[in-house]
Structure formats: structure tokens, C-alpha cells
Amino acid sequence: MADTIDKQLLKILKENSRLSFAELGRKINLSPSAVRERVQRLEESGIIKEYTIIIDNKKLGNTLEAFMLLKVFPGKLKHVIEKITHFPEVKEAHRITGSQNIHLKITVKSQLHLQELLDKLMTYGDTTTFLILSEI
Amino acid sequence: MADTIDKQLLKILKENSRLSFAELGRKINLSPSAVRERVQRLEESGIIKEYTIIIDNKKLGNTLEAFMLLKVFPGKLKHVIEKITHFPEVKEAHRITGSQNIHLKITVKSQLHLQELLDKLMTYGDTTTFLILSEI
DNA sequence: TTTGAAAATAGACAACT
DNA sequence: AGTTGTCTATTTTCAAA
Numbered sequence: 001m002a003d004t005i006d007k008q009l010l011k012i013l014k015e016n017s018r019l020s021f022a023e024l025g026r027k028i029n030l031s032p033s034a035v036r037e038r039v040q041r042l043e044e045s046g047i048i049k050e051y052t053i054i055i056d057n058k059k060l061g062n063t064l065e066a067f068m069l070l071k072v073f074p075g076k077l078k079h080v081i082e083k084i085t086h087f088p089e090v091k092e093a094h095r096i097t098g099s100q101n102i103h104l105k106i107t108v109k110s111q112l113h114l115q116e117l118l119d120k121l122m123t124y125g126d127t128t129t130f131l132i133l134s135e136i
Numbered sequence: 137m138a139d140t141i142d143k144q145l146l147k148i149l150k151e152n153s154r155l156s157f158a159e160l161g162r163k164i165n166l167s168p169s170a171v172r173e174r175v176q177r178l179e180e181s182g183i184i185k186e187y188t189i190i191i192d193n194k195k196l197g198n199t200l201e202a203f204m205l206l207k208v209f210p211g212k213l214k215h216v217i218e219k220i221t222h223f224p225e226v227k228e229a230h231r232i233t234g235s236q237n238i239h240l241k242i243t244v245k246s247q248l249h250l251q252e253l254l255d256k257l258m259t260y261g262d263t264t265t266f267l268i269l270s271e272i
Numbered sequence: 273t274t275t276g277a278a279a280a281t282a283g284a285c286a287a288c289t
Numbered sequence: 290a291g292t293t294g295t296c297t298a299t300t301t302t303c304a305a306a
């Protein structure tokens with residue numbers, strides 16, 4: 001499992017995943033080779049799942065973001081899951097416990113776009129929407 | 137604003153943010169220089185907010201993940217926001233619309249840990265918890 | 273885990289299409 | 290906007306301790 005140094009590396013990489021092994025090493029006083037071995041172990045063990053970017057959806061014209069809870073109609077869950085992953089508006093999707101069974105994070109261009117999305121999702125189950133006002 | 141090529145770049149970078157300009161260029165048939173200019177514009181305009189890693193919290197010993205809605209007691213919101221951001225369990229936090237006002241994503245090591253977290257959050261407001269079963 | 277050195281690559285810039 | 294060519298700095302990789 002990950003020790004203290006690994007945790008430090010993860011924290012730094014979370015803030016900036018483009019640093020080289022040398023730069024990482026400078027930050028935690030370790031040689032580039034040692035950093036390389038640790039990072040590769042973190043990748044191979046799957047602790048680092050992927051290297052990615054955070055995109056500002058607002059700047060791409062998706063001015064509205066929301067969380068959505070979906071209570072899928074009985075027997076439709078598998079089908080709905082299959083469908084939902086292909087919606088471009090859906091950025092994240094999770095199965096959850098509770099009376100609702102799917103949690104979504106979505107982005108849309110406008111209120112009208114949100115309405116259209118809701119119209120589609122309503123055919124799968126009951127929806128509850130929380131618009132995102134800001135990140136904290 | 138971002139054109140089709142920029143969107144392709146964003147998509148590729150979202151899947152793997154460590155590719156070089158040259159590698160990106162190979163994927164979309166563009167020279168490294170051209171890719172460089174585009175990616176830098178995406179960074180400068182803030183469309184690419186940050187380069188980061190996705191960490192598998194389960195493998196780090198945080199076996200439980202959950203979404204949580206918080207209906208903060210009147211007048212306490214500012215104080216609660218300040219507090220919450222310092223909780224190590226809180227991975228994401230958003231202000232939202234609706235009768236609840238804060239949406240959290242949290243990770244905890246155990247049911248007991250979750251209980252302790254809930255005990256703390258209960259002093260700020262009413263909580264609703266959805267355990268995450270899986271990603272879709 | 274460190275150090276050192278060789279080989280490979282990336283990033284930046286200029287001139288041109 | 291994009292290409293090509295080139296130079297420099299940096300990184301990666303590997304071997305030896």
C-alpha cells in the first residue's frame with residue numbers, strides 16, 4: 001500500500017499531473033529514478049487511475065451544470081444505464097443507494113437544453129435536479 | 137471559442153493528459169507546433185483548468201464513497217463552507233439550488249468513519265447521504 | 273535508493289507556405 | 290492557421306554501486 005511518500009506524490013500530481021520525475025523529486029527530495037519507480041508502481045497498482053484534464057465547461061458554452069438523481073422505472077435499470085452513458089450531457093454517472101438509484105453530473109448549454117434533457121430522462125424514471133451554483 | 141479540432145484535443149487530453157504535442161499531433165494529423173499553439177491557447181483561455189490525476193480512493197483504504205446533501209442551518213452557510221473545505225473526507229463541494237444548499241462528494245475508510253463524519257456534519261445542518269455503489 | 277552518462281524527446285523559435 | 294527545420298534544454302532509461 002501507499003506510504004507517506006506515495007501520498008505526497010499523489011497530492012502533488014493531483015495539483016499538477018504534468019510535472020516530470022525530476023521536478024517531483026525536487027519537491028520531495030528524492031532522485032528522479034526513485035520517483036519514477038514509485039509513480040510507476042502507483043500506476044501499475046491502479047491507485048493512479050488516469051491522467052486527465054479538468055475542462056471549464058462554462059467556457060465551452062455549457063453554461064448550466066447540475067446534479068441529477070434518477071429513480072429509474074422498475075426493470076429498466078440496465079437499459080437506462082446503457083443509454084445514459086451515451087448522452088453527451090452526462091459527465092459522470094454513479095449507481096447509488098437510496099430511493100433513487102442513479103446520480104448524474106450533467107452540463108447543458110441553456111435552460112431549453114436542460115428542458116430537452118429532462119424530457120428524455122423522464123421517459124426512464126423520476127428525476128430530481130440540483131443546479132450547480134458554484135464550486136466550493 | 138473552441139473549434140472542432142480543439143474539441144478533439146480536449147477529448148484526447150481528457151483520456152490521457154500526458155501525451156506530448158507530437159503525439160497529439162499524430163492522432164489528429166497536425167504538426168507539433170500547431171498542436172502546441174492550440175493547447176497553449178486552451179490553457180491561457182482557461183478552458184483547460186488543470187492537469188490532474190484520478191486516484192482510486194478504494195485502493196488507498198477509503199472503502200466507502202458517498203454523495204451528501206446538506207441543508208445548512210440558517211445563517212451558518214458561510215461558516216460551514218469555510219469549515220467543510222478543510223475536511224479530508226470531502227473530495228468535492230458545490231453550492232446547489234433546491235431545499236438543500238451544499239452537495240458533497242466524500243470518501244471514508246469505514247462505516248464507523250462515516251458515522252463520525254455524519255456526527256460532525258449534523259452540527260451544521262440536515263444531511264442526506266447516498267452511498268456510491270459503482271461508477272457507470 | 274543514488275549517481276552518472278548516453279540516448280531519446282520535447283519544447284521553443286524562426287522562416288516560409 | 291499551419292508546416293518544416295533546427296537548436297537547446299530536459300527527460301528517460303539503464304548500469305553500477
